[in-house]
Amino acid sequence: MAEPSAELAQPPQPTLKPDVGDDVPVDTEQQPPPSSSNGTRSLSPEELVAKSIAPVKPQFLRPPPARNNPKDDDAAATDGSNSNDKSSQSTVVAKEKKSRRQLKRERREVKKSASNICPEIAKTGDVNSCAYKNNCRFSHDIEGFKAQKPEDLEGECPFANGGGRKCPYGLACRFYGTHKDGGGAVVEGNGSENVGKNSEINGLSKDVQKLLWKNKMKFPKADAVLKSLGLMGPGSAKAKKQDTVEVYETVPDDSLLSGENGLSELATDSFAKLDCSSEVVNSDADGAAADELPPLKKAKSDSKGNYCCGEETNGLDILEKDSESCFPQTEAEPITGDTLTETDRSLKLHPRERKLIDFREKLYLAPLTTVGNLPFRRVCKALGADITCGEMAMCTNLLQGQASEWALLRRHSSEDLFGVQICGSYPDTVARTVELIHQECVVDFIDINMGCPIDIVVNKGAGSALLNKPMRMKNIVEAASRTVEKPITIKVRTGYFEGKSRIDSLIADIGNWGAHAVTIHGRSRQQRYSKLADWDYVYQCARKAPQSLQVLGNGDVFSYVDWNKHKSECPELSSCMIARGALTKPWIFTEIKEQRHWDISSGERFNILKDYVRVGLEHWGSDTKGVETTRRFLLEWLSYTCRYIPVGLLDVIPQHLNWRPPSYYGRDDLETLMSSDSAADWIRISEMLLGKVPEGFSFAPKHKSNAYDRAENG
Structure with missing residues (x-):
């Protein structure tokens, strides 16, 4: 991974830029009048906070773009040629719909191309090492592979310090030039070389x-x-x-x-x-690979x-x-x-026979869809997280043996207190999944999601849909808790519809069902993220809960001030789960433990991204496919980190999650680049770490991370 070069770190901006210590703008003629369109310069910090706009110091604010004739703007909007970066981040291109047979044929052609070399030959460099010979599904053309292979990336192979184990990708590694002793062959052994500080477990046989x-x-x-x-x-x-x-x-x-x-x-x-x-x-025989066997429909x-x-x-x-x-x-x-x-x-089992977990005062990283992958959890662990949990996995997919779903249960050895989160609609599905996880995986607890608001989950009767069916909730928790000895926790919202809360009426019974802990997200399913979390209601539930049931709160924790406030106002609360706050600034765990506002520099933030890329390449692979997978997940994460506003730029601290950041300059070029909400700038950051993107590359965030106040589906 290369250091940010001066050329790449220069975002397009005016030549006159204020210094950090300036009290007034450098060029007063460039500043907009108080009645400017952004409206931020004419308002006091308190008024900005009341409007949920981040009160950035005036000397760092960007001037608004020059306004054209409104008629010209309408014509430009009609033509689809908007010069604003925010509205022109991506272009939707209609793709030709292909049949399954055509897609299958294309996959076979790609596998047979020189770019898709046989993994065994890539490891050893020997054409005769493949046991399948001419029947192999992959290419054996070493010279053809070398001719079309992209240039090696700058930096060192992530497997260089693998405890005596050579890079498993060999010739295919994008850091092949740094390999020593000519190799990519994996050292033979009994598997003990894989056990160490960088080992991963919980794979499906x-x-x-x-x-x-x-x-x-x-x-x-x-x-x-x-x-x-x-x-x-x-x-x-x-x-x-x-x-x-x-x-x-x-x-x-x-x-x-x-x-x-x-x-x-x-x-x-x-x-x-x-x-x-x-x-x-x-x-x-029919061209179908073993890993392409379609899973059963149900x-x-x-x-x-x-x-x-x-x-x-x-x-x-x-x-x-x-x-x-x-x-x-x-x-x-x-x-x-x-x-x-x-x-x-x-x-x-008798409660004393279970291995109980004390969540009190521990920093809990929430299970986060897409972005909460294993490399991200490793970064958060290094920054102070105590408890980590895998991404939500669907029970039906786990019971079908889908490899992509089982990958969500992977655990790194650094995760000393780790749980997995599952989501199901019925007691039999959840109970069998729990037993299967108990047999195949090493976990400390199993969390059942009963608060997911996503339509595709709710329409199947899982997630938040269970909040309308208390008896089914009871049956799921009872069946799961009696099947395994591991602690069973659940995650819920305040209710399904806003104003019709149910959890407070069930909180006294949840512990009797067999749950060890319950996490309450202070929003309803209907509310999504449209308003601030209702912590008063979370406190009410925590006070109603029996002593045997630990209650954790969740929602809008973005600084150590928020953490201290919730803990002091409700001592009955065991801990707080941190979700979007960790996505925007993963060093929040360090801030809470050290009880300070960390005015982190752009260089320190870039080093965190470098650590993420390094562990990402270890997890997804250092070949071309692994590099591009790492890039995709990095870009998903950058779509959240751009919302962070450095402490030194704010008139009022700490920042809150519902604050919309205005367009502003950073204290250096890299900090300015990191503040951009343009996908093109996120790609530029990824190129600093992972090299140039492939030809025709495009990216659009999977999640609408910029929708601060949007109340989807009601």
Whole structure:
């Protein structure tokens, strides 16, 4: 990663620029009159704050653009030629819709091109190292690959200090010139070279993924809990009509643990079918790659009870102690009234048997869609975050074995207190997902999202839609908490509709359902981000909660002043979750711990971006694909960081999240560039770190980060 050059760091701006220490503008003739269109110079700082406009010191404000004749402006708008950068950031181009067959053919052509060299050959540099020879889906033309490979990037390979492990991308690495000993070959070993300060865990094994693809994965603990609660779902009624009889009715309890009475034959037959059909998964006869196998449309749950605790059925090692606590009591009746059956006593662990987490006084980085990826969490950990949580993952996608969804559960070794967030509509889906995560991943807690306001999630009955269905909320939390020993937390909003809050009436019961902690976002689903968070309501809920339930607040925490205010006004509040504040300035964790306003310089901010790029290349790869993936996520993040206003430029501190920053100059060229809300300037910053963008590159933010007051969908 190169240092910002003087040439790249020069944004287009007037030649006369004020110095930091100036009390008055350098060129008074250039300044707009008090009645100028921006209206900021004629208002006092207090009046600007009342209008949610950031009170930037006058000497740093940009002069407004020259106004043309209104008729000319209308004509220009009609022609679509607006000179304003904000309104001309991107051009929408209608793309030709291609068929699936055409897209598939194009993917095969790309894989066979010289630019897509075989990974094994790239690692070793030896054409004969690929075991598939001529049947390989990738190119073996080393010279052709070198001829079209982009120039190496400046800087050192991110895997240079990998603890004795060479770069796994070899020839394909964009830092290949810095490799020593000629190499990219991975050092052979037992895997211990991957374990260290830079290791990542929580990957999904191929065997388990195939079982999920074929709906052959078994969930004994979840199904036992669901049966005890009477929540097996509509599929259980159809089970009696099928050929396979229910295991509980035909096999004695003792044989369930030993695989007797035909269970071993059943498992053998299942795996025989799996082995025979594995050729379909791995075969390339029809041009379909193994990783291109389309997931099933719906992750069907096996509610017939045809499962066994041995690894013969589901390919997983389930501890014998878990098996013994699951099955012998499954014939017991569900809970009635206040009476606990033997099934309930065995499935619901005593609170002292759980590994509890104390969230009090800890700095919690919220799960953030798209931008809250593993490299971003690593940056926040280095800046003082105590608790991190993965991006929200959909339960149905996890149960289908989608690799992209499982990537959201990845954990870095530096994340010492880490949780994952899942989102589902029904108790059976959530309970089985929780069991699967418990078996496949190493996490400290599992958070269930019941507050996501996104339409595509709500329309499926998940996220905020659950706020209208308290009984389903209860069933989800109970089923999940009884399935695993990990602490279960939930994240909610104040309610679905504004003014119709529900959570305060449920807060006393949430702890009894089995939740360890609840995070309350101080806005309704309908409100989205259109107003400030209602912290008084969050305090009300925290005071109603039982002592066994920890309550965390969320919304508009943007400085240590906000943190101290919420903690002092409501001692019952365990902690505060930090979300958009961390996106805009990840050093907020340092500010809270050191109790100061950090007037961070542009160079320090640029170093944080360099750290992000370095860990991003470690995570996504140092080849061309990994570089461009890192660039995309960096640009998504820059669409938030541009909203930060340096402390030294403000008349009133601290900055608040709802303040709109006016157009202003920074104290140096790089700070001015970082303040731009133009995607073209974000791309320029990415080029300082990752080299020139590919030909035809364009970028539009996935999230509307500039919509400060927009109330979407009501």
